[in-house]
Amino acid sequence: MEISKQYDPAQSESKWYAYWLEHKYFKSLPDHREPYTIVIPPPNVTGVLHMGHMLNNTIQDVLVRRARMLGKNACWVPGVDHASIATEAKVVQKLRAEGIKKSDLSRDEFLQHAWVWKEKHGGIILQQLKKLGASCDWARETFTMDADYSRSVIDTFIDLYKKGYVYRGERMVNWDPAALTAVSDEEVIHKEVESALYHVRYKIAGSIDEWVTIATTRPETILGDTAICVNPNDERYKHLHGKKAIVPLINREIPIIADEYVDMEFGTGCLKVTPAHDVNDYDLGRKHHIETIDVLNADGTMSAAAQLYVGEERFAVRKKISADLNAAGHLVKQEPYANKVGYSERTDVPIEPRISLQWFVKMQDLSKPALEHVMNDDVQFWPPKFKNSYRNWMEHVKDWCISRQLWWGHRIPAYYYGIGENEFVIAATDAEALLLAQKATGKPLTAADLKQDDDVLDTWFSSWLWPISVFNGFYSKEEVDYYYPTNDLVTAPEIMFFWVARMIIAGYEYRGEKPFKNVYYTGIVRDKMGRKMSKSLGNSPDPIELMKQYGADGVRVGMLFSSPAGNDLLFDEGLCEQGRNFSNKIWNALRLIKSWNPEGRLQPAAAAAAVKWMDHRLAQVITEIGDHYDKFRMSEMLMTCYKFAWNDFCSWYLEAVKPAYGESMDSTTQKAVVAHFESLLKLLHPLMPFITEEIWHLLAERLSPKDALVIAPWPVAGTCNTAIIEGFAKATDVVTQIRNIRKENNIPNKDALELYIRGDADADTAFYPVIQRLANVSVCHRNLEAPAQAFTFVILGAEYALPFGESVDTSQQVDKLIEELTYTKGFLIAVQKKLSNERFVQNAPEQVLIVERKKETDALAKIALIEQKLTGMGIAF
């Protein structure tokens, strides 16, 4: 059969993915085998595949495929997250484009639109993952708003409420004025911004010309000021205690209070207190029983309570009011100031602290086991450095605001029967709620008397149940008992607190057990210049296009080059190109092997030696690769495979066994090579599933689906005799030296040379034929005096000489010898200096001394040899 010169990924990828699905290799059901489980970090339902997913899912697939080949019951659970804020924002945007405002729709109407949108766009990303080769058990695809899943979310809320962990309270929350919802602390990103510090003076009430000056970055909140606060120890302001000040522009009288919270050093040492718009002020306000005036609307415009600028946007007002204050003589000065401002992770608008009634989860007790079990490595982090930040967060964990003022998501199962703060019941259904409410009030309420909370739960309040709920673990034991705890979680450090920590918390709370054994943190995929990939920068390549261009295998390999755990990956298309080239290299190894027509002829000595070496080298590499997997060193694992395939297998092994031109292949060698190649394909399969499966089938007739590579047994390391490996390595060193001499002296490869070897005492002469084959050496003379006219070199104490005729230009050879002589002499001096140091000789361990003495003798021998050589050539030195 004719095999094309270049590997064509397109046809083989679709063919083999369909084949794998058809034969249900990815399907998993509980059985007697050891399970190996990964739950996918569910991408947003509205998302499309980006480079981060590519990296993340490639790693997961590599792990799953290897586990499958190790004979484990490999189960990779796919799914998507409803992503309440992100999805709702997209639906709102889409509706707006159609001229429909969310506010014009009822909740049900809006949700209808949302579901239509979800059905249309949802899950695109999972289809894209198939192109990457992801070996998920697709029958298990889960959506966080599936019926059973939703039920588990609501039941968890109810359970935590009953346990006293969930509470409702008025708190200062992070308000997103664009999304019109509260967000959790984790969803706020602090950015350093250049702003201004405004020094504003307030008149003291009842005075003629007495002022107090405060400093603020947010002058628009002056309208909500209800106190001025100074430090009680501040001598400058003691006379003001108990007096009142007048808020500029609106002339409201506010008290001047004293509290040690105020930093005397900062600004003017006077703080304006706006309890409605600042967390600290809120606390101060409560402490000192100060009035609260909320001057902002939910959307960030000024409210009626502000009296001025009503309905105008907060940042526009900031400019206006500073001008107005200035005009009125209140602005003392304005200085540039760099401060941190919180931005919404989702909408990227500045967060507004806002007092509102929200639902919270008490975290302190709940999170204790989750801290402990990570610190003692029951749950292991890779790399472990992330344990530090995890601990830091867990030790200072704060209550989790779980209500969101959105419609898309799991609606909070709270039903109000009155407007009082505690006039509600928590229930899974309307009917149950009604019963509870009747019981609570002792009144014959009807459904119409109850109103369910309008808010939905934070998305992460559902995703934290993911490792349990994907197995329907709250309602059925069968699957969850088998698959849980899962093995490895592969995710980004960015969501360590959002998701990883909370899954661990939920795991211990609801299963009394960790959700996964290992957490592998990937880095962020950045562009070549180190910038985060983003739509707005347009620096993110389309993964689907990349796969078209370089093949899925090429891209997978490209992603894994240079991406150690926890390190950002500087993505460069060149890496995918390298991956594609690697595919092609393997492909051409197949072409070579397939071109042989083996005969029953005698096995050449070089081939026999190379085959033996490969047996041992393979064993060594299998062990090494296993070690890398165990330590989650993915890119090193890849690099080991890459170098083994390219250098050891192709460059040395195939070249050594390859029949000379015009000769045929012997069947003994051919069989051995095929067996070795098959082992290599197995090692490569998790990395490059498509091409390896393709080659696997081209290499031999595999009639039964049971013989597919995807489920082939992982290679077992045989014995590894390092002496054999070293022997071969020495042979390759000799070959390289000879090639080098040929090149430097323009000796064509086709001219056979004779090689004289001396002092190669403990050598395995079995590898001499390999030298002869690869360096075109006609004969190896052992322990025979070499002619004086020869190129020489020394490797590990043995001397090698290649005689040359008179015609060869030796000047380069002489230069090189002199250079080497100089270097070796310098080296000798250094070693001898060390050895003559009494303290070194006394203190260094025996082993080190032996090594140093050997260095000395080797160097002396080498110098003698080179000098002898030069003398023989008639050169003075």
Place this chain on the structure above:
RNA sequence: GGGCGAUUAGCUCAGCUGGUUCAGAGCACCUGCCUUACAAGCAGGGGGUCGUAGGUUCGAAUCCUACAUCGCCCACCA
């Protein structure tokens, strides 16, 4: 403001508890080759006083201390 981590070849990174895997890998670069598996390739080669300054030690990329630079996480100083 608190914490964590990094700094090794042009780039991306290995180098575990101080001494033969100590100065490494891949890519890039340079030179010569279209040699019947592969130019998406082959063969060969150059390149780093391991951020700076001290210290411990017979011996430091490796341990200690400062400093410099960069990154990340956490944090309610207006």
